[in-house]
Amino acid sequence: MNAKGPSPQKSEVRPPKAEVRSIADLARIAGVSVSTISRALTGKGTLNEKTRERVRALADEHGFRLNVAAQNLRLGRTGAIGVLLPLGHDRGQHLSDPFFSAMLGHLADELAEHGYDLLMSRVLPGRANWLDDFVRSGRTDGVIVIGQSNQGAVLDAVGRHYRNLVVWGAHGTDLPYLTVGTDNVAGGALAAEHLLARGRRRLAFFGNVEAPEFAAREQGFLAALPPDLRAQVEIVPIQLTPESSFAAASAYFAAGNRPDGVFAASDIIGMSIVSAAAEQGIVVPEAMSVVGFDDILLARIATPPLTTVRQDIAEGARRLVALLLQRIAGADVASVLLEPRLVERGSS
Amino acid sequence: MNAKGPSPQKSEVRPPKAEVRSIADLARIAGVSVSTISRALTGKGTLNEKTRERVRALADEHGFRLNVAAQNLRLGRTGAIGVLLPLGHDRGQHLSDPFFSAMLGHLADELAEHGYDLLMSRVLPGRANWLDDFVRSGRTDGVIVIGQSNQGAVLDAVGRHYRNLVVWGAHGTDLPYLTVGTDNVAGGALAAEHLLARGRRRLAFFGNVEAPEFAAREQGFLAALPPDLRAQVEIVPIQLTPESSFAAASAYFAAGNRPDGVFAASDIIGMSIVSAAAEQGIVVPEAMSVVGFDDILLARIATPPLTTVRQDIAEGARRLVALLLQRIAGADVASVLLEPRLVERGSS
DNA sequence: GACCTCTCGGCAAACGATTGCAAGGCCAAA
DNA sequence: TTTGGCCTTGCAATCGTTTGCCGAGAGGTC
Structure with missing residues (x-):
């Protein structure tokens, strides 16, 4: 239980001396009014520096902190x-x-x-x-x-x-x-250009186009393709969860579909596709290129590491x-x- | 923008009629006292059903909702x-x-x-x-x-x-x-038994043992091994982030270390290890078995899918x-x- | 018609803070 | 000693609810 990393620094954690629940309690102990306590603890308003210090010390000693809920109610905010x-x-x-x-x-x-x-x-x-x-x-x-x-x-x-x-x-x-x-349309275009540059021609898009974000990615992707290729792109509707996207990708490949370039609407979908493809003996990236979207941390440690459109x-x-x-x-x-x-x- | 999935059902979302900020405002409009409003809206206390309905309708009409902060302050809780x-x-x-x-x-x-x-x-x-x-x-x-x-x-x-x-x-x-x-000691033992059953003998543990959870996993792992193997287990201290665990694993393999069975203190670490190993030409699972911990959703779609100790x-x-x-x-x-x-x- | 019993709903005091206003203390100048 | 001004601090209202207590009617019974 010895702290090795960031270790306790400032003050000790200590139990309260007496039950001080409100500034009224503290005011009683300090022999001042509630307003003084408030002013001392919030730092707002003017107050003699010595009084302020005294009250602060006392509050510390009793482990008292202003009740944020009440404070917020009074201030008309919630924080x-x-x-x-x-x-x-x-x-x-x-x-x-x-x-x-x-x-x-x-x-x-x-x-x-x-x-x-x-x-x-x-x-x-x-x-x-x-x-x-x-x-x-x-x-x-x-x-x-x-x-x-x-x-x-x-x-x-x-x-x-x-x-x-x-x-x-x-x-x-x-x-x-x-x-x-993120400019999803531009992101889709980046994916398209990249797959084209890799010489891929039999393209597919995996994603759930009900959500406007994904629809824009698809749209940008398609718009950046030459018309003849665009017409042949397969749109594979897919859900966001790893299980369902994996299942959908598996079914897709099992049905004999063999695209050579895939744009996945998210990295999770992309990783599912890679995994499902591997199970069917499709080797990434030799036989098929996969481009994801997001650049989640895990994209780097995927096998193989995932090419992706990065959102900051x-x-x-x-x-x-x-x-x-x-x-x-x-x-x-x-x-x-x-x-x-x-x-x-x-x-x- | 057409909702296809769960579509709007109950009532319409509508703008407020007048500025009603507190139950006092509403009380004025309804011609009753604040207590009646409170009782009507919270359902606490006794109130004529007709009055309650009338107040509720009025509140709805003006888009009024009780202020949770004030409510909580009064009730002495925060919710x-x-x-x-x-x-x-x-x-x-x-x-x-x-x-x-x-x-x-x-x-x-x-x-x-x-x-x-x-x-x-x-x-x-x-x-x-x-x-x-x-x-x-x-x-x-x-x-x-x-x-x-x-x-x-x-x-x-x-x-x-x-x-x-x-x-x-x-x-x-x-x-x-x-x-x-989770019983981390038992979990570590499960990993050890599994690697032994797979015939693995040159074992390594990857994890940050400063945290008690991980220390317990290591301890359970070691305790379940026969003494001769236990003495030879390599303990590789590793941080939790994907980048640093990947870097550490890379360095480890690059240094020529070739364990045939690895227990990773988390799935992320496990995936990093698989990925780093692949880069060095170490084929999982043929040349090396990797067992993770957690069973995160992604473990299933990793390539290859990750064997792991599941926490519920x-x-x-x-x-x-x-x-x-x-x-x-x-x-x-x-x-x-x-x-x-x-x-x-x-x-x- | 008087009396009792209910039921309904209003009054006002909390919850724990903030802050405008003003009172009191202190000091210096006259 | 008196007066004016500044600094410090207290008083009390307020934020938007909840709820114990109690009074006012309604309805029933004799």
Whole structure:
């Protein structure tokens, strides 16, 4: 149990001396009024430096911290930002995709840096009011939705009367809410150009085009192909979970389909394809090139390492938070479109 | 933008009629007192059914929802559970492991099912008081810590005076806090037995033994080996991130080491090893068997699919939440130890 | 018609903080 | 000694709910 890494530094963790639950309790002990305590602990207002020090020491001694809930109620804010993941018809579906969890991690860091808590909520299916309900409950000062999924209508409706809403996803025209997202059309084009440059001609696209993000990737992919090839591209509808995408890919190859170049709408789908292909004796990259999308951390340690269209998740998270906080502050801000980048690895 | 999947069902999302911010506003409009509004909307207390319906309709009409913050303040609770991930000296480190994100997703579901929000917080390194501070701020009704990491001392100190604390991790004796975790020693033994059964004799363990979870896996692994083999096992210290584990594995193989059986302390490490081995021309599973730990979703779609010691994450999340809520309710509960299971796949 | 019993809904005090306003203390200048 | 000004700190209202207590009617019975 000996700490070897980051070890305890500042002060010791110690048990409280007496039960001090509110500033009123502390005021009694200190022999001052509650306002003095408040001013001492928040640092707001003017107060004699000695008094402030004395109160702070006393608070420390009793292990007292201001109650954030009460503070927030009084200040008319919550100090928390909601992060919502729509489309969870399968438990764990979205979070199973490392892209989402990476995004979540970066959002947590970024929000923490700005003093906000991150209130996470998976959205259960079927409730049309999920977003409206969440917003109205007043639990957070703003909302970040990761992925438009097929919930465009809901986002539109809420975005029209609720301003503190930022969505990760495709950049539509005239959306009533802010978006931050990768240029999926450009990303699809990158994949197409790369497969063409590798001499691939029998092409396939694997992805679920119900979601606007994926639809844009497909569209960009097709648009960048010469017309004769474009007409022959096979579109394989596929779900996001590893199991179902693996199963679909297996079935596809087992049916005798033999494309020589595949663009997968996500890295997870890409890895499923590689794995399914291997089982059918199709060797990647010799017999078939596979290009993914996202550049999740695991893409590098896949076997073979996955060529992919990289989205800068960290930058995305930074922009999402920045935009939202500016909007909360009342600033006038615009949506952001990030440029994707092709990362060539062993799978193509 | 046409919704195809779960489509809007119940009521329409609509803008509010007038500015109704508090039950006082609504009371004025309805011509009743605030208590009546409260009773109508919460369903608590007795109220004429007709009045209740009338108030509810009016609230709906104006898009009014009770302010959760105020409600919680009054009720002396927060309605939120904190989920903390310690040891984040590398941004995104822990969340990059699908194990953590899967756990997080299941926790979110499980908590939502019990009416709690999930307040997520990555813990920044170096602050010895991180947990104490968080607990004292009163932002949540309870805390779930995912992974003991090297923070045993901190957990001990806080656990002694704060009861609503549950930790995912190793099951120590006489810990002052509740734990839910897999029997890591048994898991290590499963891996050892499996490698022995495959006829492997030149064994290696890859993992970071600073964390008690991993140390227990190593210990169980070693204990299950015959003494002569045990003495020859190579212990390769390795970090959790994909990049660093891949780099370490690469260096290890490049140095000419050629074990024929490897036990990796996590699936991510296992996949890194397979990938690094492939680069050096070591064929898995023919020349070397690899066994991972966790059974993350991706283990199935790895190439080759990864043999691994499965932890039941969903069950773990369920137990974590159940234990915490029982404890919050004042019940007397005990820590839980889950049995791991070996899942044989192509990598061994 | 008087009295009792219910049922319904209003009053007001909490929950734990923040903050505008003003009172009191202190010091220096007159 | 008086007065004015500044610095420090206290008073009390407020944020939006919940809920114990109690009064006012309604309805029933004799």
